Amino acid sequence: MRKIFLIVLCSFTLTGYSQWSPAGDKIKTKWASEIDINNVLLEYPRPIMERPNWQNLNGLWDYAIAPVGMHEWDKSDGKILVPFPVESSLSSIQKTLGKNNELWYSREFTVPERWNNGKVLLHFGAVDWKADVWVNGIKIGSHTGGYTPFSFDITAVLTKGNNKLTVKVWDPTNDGFQPRGKQINNPHGIWYTPVSGIWQTVWMESVPKHYITNLKTTPDIDGNRLCVEVATNENNLSDIIEVSVWDSGKLVASGKSVSGQAVEVLMKDIKLWSPDSPHLYDLKVTLSNAGKVLDEVKSYAAMRKYSTQRDKNGIVRLQLNNKDLFQFGPLDQGWWPDGLYTAPTDEALAYDIIKTKDFGYNMIRKHVKVEPARWYTHCDKLGIIVWQDMPNGDKSPQWQNKKYFDGNELKRAANSETNYKKEWKEIIDYLYSYPCIGVWVPFNEAWGQFKTQEIAEWTKTYDPSRLVNPASGGNHYTCGDILDLHNYPGPDMFLYDAQRATVLGEYGGIGLPLADHIWQPDKNWGYVQFKNSKEVTDEYIKYANNLKTLIKAGFSAAVYTQTTDVEVEVNGLITYDRKVIKVDEPRLKQVNQEICKALD
Incomplete structure (x- = not known):
């Protein structure tokens, strides 16, 4: 009898996991092997506003990829692991969606009986890009925007017992006008694999009727x-x-x-x-x-204040709590070889932030991506200032001479501007209460840059409690709080603003490819490349010593490229799979701490 029981138990376990396994043969993080499909990212998803009664809906869902225009769920193509994007290995699918297809999801759920006295809210952490949602065949709403949470009151459409949730997603990536960060349909160089569909936690919450x-x-x-x-x-x-x-x-x-x-x-x-x-x-x-x-x-x-102030030498400095602070940190892109936009576990999500602190930095520039709420809470708790980029990326409406535009291009330019303003406001609303956010960065290197002065002034007016970096390394206008320069590989100050803080928004990019830890063996690059950890660390220290001189000359912050390797980029301090730290950590930490204390 005991022997039969063990056989049945084994069969059940294997059946559960036979519906899911990571796709493809790319490198993976150690956390990929720790995923439990029945307990995916179980941590409370919104720690800035927490209630006790909630239910996680992550896990295996039915999915289908169908041509644009299907009006209802037809036939499942199999199982997808939510919330990993369809192009990722951890989704188990690893297929590109494209502008001509839509991604359908479906699953059943039940509502606890103890929730019957109030309302039930359905939450999505983020879905890229356009989501339509049905419960029990009744459409409850739509949302556009790939980086912000949204929710629906589903109380009126619920039934006792099983309920059916259906989601349809369309995401044209760079064939659309929406913000997309570094996603592109043809990944190469600094442009990465597309991310489509649900990529953050889906969950339900019980709330009172008045809440x-x-x-x-x-x-x-x-x-x-x-x-x-x-x-x-x-x-x-x-x-x-x-x-x-x-x-x-x-x-x-x-x-x-x-x-x-x-x-x-x-x-x-x-x-x-x-x-x-x-x-x-x-x-x-x-x-x-x-x-x-x-x-x-x-x-x-938290009680804290971000501001600028002119020092005794007449240089405009960034301040924290009315004291000069040189803000120094890495360019953090937040990509994962196995989950793309989605970290495999909460431990993985926190890892890069923990190592940033270990390395002696005091800031992170979150580069053209917005993270799940828990990432910002980790920064709040660990003590990391965040410069938050807008993940823009469409063609700039103001670059082009409109007399050469055809009708479709004019429409796209208008849609791009309207949608940018909508999504930027939603991002600021979403992140406003997190203490770690210190600087808003509406544009990066002229990617989709338009009406810079208007956008910078609106951002500052909408949130006067933070600093505004109008265009990191982009077309520069005299607006906002910061002039931001990019220079590779070593630091250099080729412009200076006596009225605003002058910062080095990107530099470095020291490359080191490590066998068995690279995305694509035959293609990898950094701004400069070296052969071993000592050479990389020596070069880093050389740049750091140059930066110390430039701090005295007027730099008030600096951003080193970058935290980790990303796809074919091998210029990270850590490999893409997070398995190897590529620099001499004690030496790195010592010089970084000296830089962070340079204005003390």
Whole structure:
């Protein structure tokens, strides 16, 4: 009897995994082998606003790739592992979608009985690019934008027992007008494999009938205040919002307001957030009416300030908490050989940030990509300032002489501009309350750059609490807070702005290909290439010493290219599979710490 039981158990286990295995023969991270298809990225996906009752919907879904224009789910092509994009190895599919096809997903789910007294929200962390969603055959909504979360109230269409969720995605990559970062249909050089479909966690949440929809948290260290704006699904002026602030389990401050008014909390004896001391306060936000608690969420906040100030030598410097700080970190693209845009596990997601701290940096430039919410929480907790790029990429409407445009090109230019503004606002809204975000970067190297002054001024007006770097290494205009230069391979200051902070937004790119850790054995490149770790480290130190001189001359920040190798690029400090650190870490850390403290 015991022997029969063991045979049945083995058969079940193998059957579960026979529906999924990584596709292709490219290199993979160590975390790829740790994936449990029944427990994929199980961590709470939105730590900036947390509730206890939620359900993860990641895992194996049915999928199909069908020509554009199909109006309903037809026939499954097999199983896909959500939330890994269809082009990735970890999806088990590894197929390019293309502009002429749509990607269909389907799965069944049940809603816990204890959720019956309120509403049920369906959340998507991110879907690239256009998503249409049905529950039980009823369309509940659509969303465009590949980098921001969205949700739907699905309460009215739910049934007892099994429910069916269907998602249709269209993503033309560089054949469309939408922001796409480094994705391209023909990957080569600095351009990488497309990412289509669901690529962040899908989840459900139980909320009361009257509930909190968003928090917008703004610290004011000069006024010793924390401002919390709380949005709800109903605008009832008799509702009361209360915010309590906790430090190590102890209540330290609180404030109240009526619904629609910001809660201003007076903070005493504040502890400032910085890379050296990333102190976070816990928040509890309560919505009540006539003394009855309607909804409550957990959050966190930090007291910190980003600004610029002229130093004693007349140089405009970046400041954190009213003190000069040289911000120094790597260009971080956030790509994975097995998951592309999606890290295999939460441990993997945090790994690059942890190593950035280990290397002695205090900042990361998140390059033309937006990460899942948990990535920013990791930065908040570890103490890393983030420069957040807009993942733009379409042709620039203002570069072209419109008299040469045909009608389709004019339409694309107009769509590109409208959509850019929509998605940029959504990204800022999404990331506003994360303390680590210090600089907004609307454009990179003139990729899709247009109306730079207008976009920079809008960004600064919309979020005056951060600095604006209008065009990192791009067409320069006298707007925003920063002049950003790119120079490869070594650092150089070929322009200087006496009215704004001057920074080196990219330099370096020292390459080292390592056998068994490269994406494509016959094609790899760096701006310069060396043969071993010592040579790479020596070159890095040489650039770092040059940078020290340029800090005195006027640079206020610098970004080294880059954290990891990415596809055929081999200029990372770490291999693409995250298995080898390619530099002498102690030497790297020592010189990086010296640079970060250069303005002390």
